[in-house]
Amino acid sequence: xxxxxxxxxxxxxxxxxxxxxxxxxxxxxxxxxxxxxxxxxxxxxxxxxxxxxxxxxxxxxxxxxxxxxxxxxxxxxxxxxxxxxxxxxxxxxxxxxxxxxxxxxxxxxxxxxxxxxxxxxxxxxxxxxxxxxxxxxxxxxxxxxxxxxxxxxxxxxxxxxxxxxxxxxxxxxxxxxxxxxxxxxxxxxxxxxxxxxxxxxxxxxxxxxxxxxxxxxxxxxxxxxxxxxxxxxxxxxxxxxxxx
Amino acid sequence: xxxxxxxxxxxxxxxxxxxxxxxxxxxxxxxxxxxxxxxxxxxxxxxxxxxxxxxxxxxxxxxxxxxxxxxxxxxxxxxxxxxxxxxxxxxxxxxxxxxxxxxxxxxxxxxxxxxxxxxxxxxxxxxxxxxxxxxxxxxxxxxxxxxxxxxxxxxxxxxxxxxxxxxxxxxxxxxxxxxxx
Numbered sequence: 162x163x164x165x166x167x168x169x170x171x172x173x174x175x176x177x178x179x180x181x182x183x184x185x186x187x188x189x190x191x192x193x194x195x196x197x198x199x200x201x202x203x204x205x206x207x208x209x210x211x212x213x214x215x216x217x218x219x220x221x222x223x224x225x226x227x228x229x230x231x232x233x234x235x236x237x238x239x240x241x242x243x244x245x246x247x248x249x250x251x252x253x254x255x256x257x258x259x260x261x262x263x264x265x266x267x268x269x270x271x272x273x274x275x276x277x278x279x280x281x282x283x284x285x286x287x288x289x290x291x292x293x294x295x296x297x298x299x300x301x302x303x304x305x306x307x308x309x310x311x312x313x314x315x316x317x318x319x320x321x322x323x324x325x326x327x328x329x330x331x332x333x334x335x336x337x338x339x340x341x342x343x344x345x346x347x348x349x350x351x352x353x354x355x356x357x358x359x360x361x362x363x364x365x366x367x368x369x370x371x372x373x374x375x376x377x378x379x380x381x382x383x384x385x386x387x388x389x390x391x392x393x394x395x396x397x398x399x400x401x402x403x404x405x
Numbered sequence: 406x407x408x409x410x411x412x413x414x415x416x417x418x419x420x421x422x423x424x425x426x427x428x429x430x431x432x433x434x435x436x437x438x439x440x441x442x443x444x445x446x447x448x449x450x451x452x453x454x455x456x457x458x459x460x461x462x463x464x465x466x467x468x469x470x471x472x473x474x475x476x477x478x479x480x481x482x483x484x485x486x487x488x489x490x491x492x493x494x495x496x497x498x499x500x501x502x503x504x505x506x507x508x509x510x511x512x513x514x515x516x517x518x519x520x521x522x523x524x525x526x527x528x529x530x531x532x533x534x535x536x537x538x539x540x541x542x543x544x545x546x547x548x549x550x551x552x553x554x555x556x557x558x559x560x561x562x563x564x565x566x567x568x569x570x571x572x573x574x575x576x577x578x579x580x581x582x583x584x585x586x
Contacts, residue, residue, distance in 0.1 A: 209520070209523070209524060210523070211520065211523065227525070227526050227527065227528040228526075230524055230526055231524075231526040233524070234524075235520055235524065237517065237520065239516065239517040239520075240516035240517060240518075241516060241517050241518055241519075241520035241521045242516055242518060242521070243428045243429035243516070243518045243521075244429065244514075244515040244516050244518075245428075245429030245430065245431070246428055246429040250428075250429075254428055258525050258526065258527065258530065259526065260526075281429075282516075283515060
């Protein structure tokens with residue numbers, strides 16, 4: 162269980178995370194949603210210790226240190242691979258450092274995305290870079306796989322295929338936390354939705370509960386965010402002086 | 406227990422020095438810079454010989470084309486002749502520390518591989534990848550600086566005519582090095 166207890170994070174005077182408390186058990190696919198600047202990336206970086214914060218983050222009751230950090234993996238749209246290394250050398254690097262590295266999963270995903278194995282990563286297209294970032298995160302052998310906007314730049318066919326593969330390959334003990342703006346796309350694949358707004362958790366709901374209430378994920382998010390459906394017509398009216 | 410398939414598939418194909426340099430970094434440029442800088446430092450250090458021969462020459466007098474030692478003359482102290490001939494090595498050392506900082510910045514170029522480095526389960530790995538090469542270069546610089554000092558002193562002693570060496574050389578040397586105003 163990954164537990165976040167009253168996490169607060171400040172960038173100077175600005176509060177990026179405001180009293181965030183969460184429990185993430187193993188075996189879930191969690192969607193992390195929020196507008197730009199809501200604190201999604203900051204939250205992930207705090208979990209990995211890339212940012213300092215106030216509060217407590219524990220994994221199975223222990224603070225996250227070098228002893229247990231291999232249980233967490235990270236795919237980020239900023240990319241965390243080494244641009245000069247090939248995919249094959251990355252595999253060697255990961256196999257060398259992460260005891261749980263799954264060569265089987267790595268090879269299968271490399272084949273699935275048809276990525277070149279001996280070309281430096283810097284020569285990959287943006288889409289391929291994203292795919293490789295995700296492959297590394299999934300192959301590391303982590304129990305918690307964090308993905309921060311992993312598919313920015315990938316076409317819809319690739320993304321949909323990937324969600325299907327993801328569902329097929331995940332072990333029962335693996336949790337995926339997926340931060341994305343592609344809410345409708347992932348709504349069928351996630352089991353829980355977390356909503357962040359201005360650094361605060363404003364919604365935490367399972368898709369089963371949503372189904373029970375007859376609500377779609379998009380509707381739930383719009384309701385929680387107090388989305389004003391008339392804002393487009395009001396804006397057009399202000400701009401053009403005419404009704405929509 | 407690794408989940409890797411067969412031994413041949415997981416065989417590490419990286420070069421032997423890979424665990425000691427930032428992954429994917431081309432170290433050729435750095436090594437060439439280091440070698441050229443060391444050569445320059447050595448050239449600078451050879452200035453010692455010019456000063457040594459000039460000082461030895463001062464111990465002699467010339468009369469009718471004959472060269473004889475001046476009775477009661479004393480050779481200039483070692484620190485004066487040495488005149489920080491090792492300075493070049495310390496400049497190289499500072500440059501290599503600068504390269505070390507560049508190693509750390511390298512993880513933020515084009516991607517944020519710093520995130521991978523900071524997630525490595527072995528806490529020593531990050532330091533090993535980033536600083537081993539720099540540490541070796543710094544040690545080589547220090548070794549050459551020390552060699553330069555002791556070799557110069559040995560040559561100074563051998564070349565100075567017997568009985569013309571001043572006493573308390575090292576005290577003078579260190580005093581001059583640390584307390585010079």
